Amino acid sequence: MHAIRSVAVNVFKESVRDRVPYNLVLFAVLLISSSYLLGQLTAGQDVKIVKDLGLSATAVFGLFIAVFIGIGLVSKEVERRSIYPLLAKPVSRPQFIAGKYAGLVLTLAVNVAVMTIALYVVLGYMSWMEPAAVRASWDAPGPDPRLLKAIALIFLELMLVTAIALFFSTFSGPLLSAALTLGLYIVGQFNADLKNFDRVVNSKTAIWLARGAYHVLPDLSAFDVKTQVVHGLPVSSGYMLATTGYAAVYIAALLLGAVAIFSRRDFK
Amino acid sequence: MTATARHAALVAAACAALGAAVALQLARDRWYPRSDIQAAEILYVRSPAAMQRLALDHDSLLADVYWIRAVQYYGGNRLAPQLRKHHYELLYPMLDITTSLDPHFNIAYRFGAIFLSEEYPGGPGRSDQAIALLRKGLAARPDKWQYYLDAGFVNYFHLHDYRAAADWFSRGARLPNAPNWMPPLAAATLAKGNDRASSRFLWRQLLDSDQAWLRNAATRALQQLDALDQMDRLEEIVRRYPPPMGQPHSWIGLIRRGVLAGLPVDPTRTPYDIDPETGRVALSPSSSLNPMPFDTARQAR
Numbered sequence: 244m245h246a247i248r249s250v251a252v253n254v255f256k257e258s259v260r261d262r263v264p265y266n267l268v269l270f271a272v273l274l275i276s277s278s279y280l281l282g283q284l285t286a287g288q289d290v291k292i293v294k295d296l297g298l299s300a301t302a303v304f305g306l307f308i309a310v311f312i313g314i315g316l317v318s319k320e321v322e323r324r325s326i327y328p329l330l331a332k333p334v335s336r337p338q339f340i341a342g343k344y345a346g347l348v349l350t351l352a353v354n355v356a357v358m359t360i361a362l363y364v365v366l367g368y369m370s371w372m373e374p375a376a377v378r379a380s381w382d383a384p385g386p387d388p389r390l391l392k393a394i395a396l397i398f399l400e401l402m403l404v405t406a407i408a409l410f411f412s413t414f415s416g417p418l419l420s421a422a423l424t425l426g427l428y429i430v431g432q433f434n435a436d437l438k439n440f441d442r443v444v445n446s447k448t449a450i451w452l453a454r455g456a457y458h459v460l461p462d463l464s465a466f467d468v469k470t471q472v473v474h475g476l477p478v479s480s481g482y483m484l485a486t487t488g489y490a491a492v493y494i495a496a497l498l499l500g501a502v503a504i505f506s507r508r509d510f511k
Numbered sequence: 512m513t514a515t516a517r518h519a520a521l522v523a524a525a526c527a528a529l530g531a532a533v534a535l536q537l538a539r540d541r542w543y544p545r546s547d548i549q550a551a552e553i554l555y556v557r558s559p560a561a562m563q564r565l566a567l568d569h570d571s572l573l574a575d576v577y578w579i580r581a582v583q584y585y586g587g588n589r590l591a592p593q594l595r596k597h598h599y600e601l602l603y604p605m606l607d608i609t610t611s612l613d614p615h616f617n618i619a620y621r622f623g624a625i626f627l628s629e630e631y632p633g634g635p636g637r638s639d640q641a642i643a644l645l646r647k648g649l650a651a652r653p654d655k656w657q658y659y660l661d662a663g664f665v666n667y668f669h670l671h672d673y674r675a676a677a678d679w680f681s682r683g684a685r686l687p688n689a690p691n692w693m694p695p696l697a698a699a700t701l702a703k704g705n706d707r708a709s710s711r712f713l714w715r716q717l718l719d720s721d722q723a724w725l726r727n728a729a730t731r732a733l734q735q736l737d738a739l740d741q742m743d744r745l746e747e748i749v750r751r752y753p754p755p756m757g758q759p760h761s762w763i764g765l766i767r768r769g770v771l772a773g774l775p776v777d778p779t780r781t782p783y784d785i786d787p788e789t790g791r792v793a794l795s796p797s798s799s800l801n802p803m804p805f806d807t808a809r810q811a812r
Contacts, residue, residue: 281579291575292575292579295571295572295574295575296572296575298571299569299571302568302569303569382615429567432567432568433564464568466568467568469568469569469571470570470571470613470615473571474615
């Protein structure tokens with residue numbers, strides 16, 4: 244456990260050294276400036292748009308961190324040859340993978356937490372500035388606690404994308420890992436369509452293949468409840484629980500796969 | 512040259528290059544002006560389904576972008592100089608994409624219907640598209656009595672189909688969350704059709720809107736209705752106190768005879784016109800209340 248923690252803390256420190264937290268400043272500037280500009284551009288709905296922007300920006304910034312740091316987690320160590328002294332120490336290969344993953348998840352958690360606070364501050368300010376009559380016309384209150392449900396699912400999605408990036412990082416270079424991770428991310432958004440493949444083709448084989456792909460590929464569209472929470476529509480606890488469970492087992496499968504590949508890898 | 516001096520020189524050179532780029536851009540825009548209107552009025556993707564695919568899981572944010580584009584497009588064309596032809600062809604496709612990306616985008620249905628039904632040149636005058644947009648909204652949110660109210664509003668003011676308007680109002684009134692003034696509104700619309708009391712009642716509902724421009728539109732419409740009432744009363748006075756034989760109808764004549772205390776003015780403080788021959792009262796052409804809404808009561812006279 245100590246070895247995992249050491250590796251994780253090291254990944255986190257390295258991300259800070261790589262100036263990853265700078266994206267938080269960009270996020271805050273984006274939110275504050277957009278909340279002012281939107282008031283000039285649109286007829287109403289400023290708060291809805293700031294919520295949409297905040298949630299989407301959290302997802303996009305997080306995605307970039309997960310992909311572009313995740314793909315280098317293992318391959319960078321191999322390229323720099325820093326993997327040799329690391330594995331010579333009492334750090335097993337599974338601990339190394341788990342530590343790398345935990346470190347990036349910690350980085351993402353800090354980022355998402357700060358972005359969430361910034362979003363609530365901006366929404367709170369906008370809510371405070373508007374008269375009660377205007378606030379009453381909103382679908383949902385400004386700093387709505389239900390937003391946390393969408394943020395929680397965004398974070399789970401990012402954890403899953405990180406696991407995908409790490410998985411690819413164990414056997415391929417950064418460029419190929421980035422392409423594969425982003426490719427899988429995009430496929431994951433359309434995954435739900437594979438379920439209904441029988442509506443567009445008649446071939447039984449094609450339908451079974453599509454069904455198989457639907458179950459094997461990550462179903463990332465399930466993590467998107469942004470529209471519902473922004474409009475104050477209910478997202479059941481059962482759905483949250485089922486999606487969390489899905490993320491947990493899928494991440495476990497990817498990490499186990501990553502460990503399996505990495506354990507057999509020869510660095511000579 | 513020391514390292515610090517070299518660094519300062521590099522920063523200064525970078526700033527100078529950036530300044531030169533800005534100057535060149537300004538000069539190029541002056542020498543070769545670009546048509547911003549053309550660039551703004553292109554709709555690259557017209558298919559809502561395709562746009563939903565392209566949005567990945569950011570459909571809600573993309574809906575906001577399309578909503579802002581729709582507002583800017585409508586506002587830009589509406590406020591365009593009189594000489595330029597007003598174009599509104601892309602308004603419905605933009606609103607269609609907005610509401611397909613986010614089917615719960617309440618304001619896009621409500622304001623979109625108002626934008627679409629406005630008569631040309633203030634809007635495209637497409638009440639059919641306004642109703643289609645509201646029907647789409649009702650398919651997504653059947654509990655929204657406001658969409659029924661808006662559809663009735665479009666039928667009442669733009670299509671002058673009072674039976675259809677009353678039907679929309681009464682369907683909305685049947686919803687459990689509908690306000691208690693909707694059933695009498697449906698009944699009054701069906702019974703009286705185009706009467707000013709019903710119009711006034713409808714516009715008063717919009718006075719409570721959270722949007723300033725909608726409140727302003729409602730205030731102006733209510734002032735127009737007040738002006739119609741005032742003109743009716745003034746014509747009644749003109750009829751009751753005709754001018755002496757051989758003299759024209761005039762406000763001065765009525766003031767001198769003590770019938771009026773002063774020049775009668777409309778709600779924007781602009782004096783009314785009076786026809787010297789017939790005594791018919793009308794808004795001054797300089798009044799900001801022009802053009803007046805269709806009014807069968809005055810039209811009949």
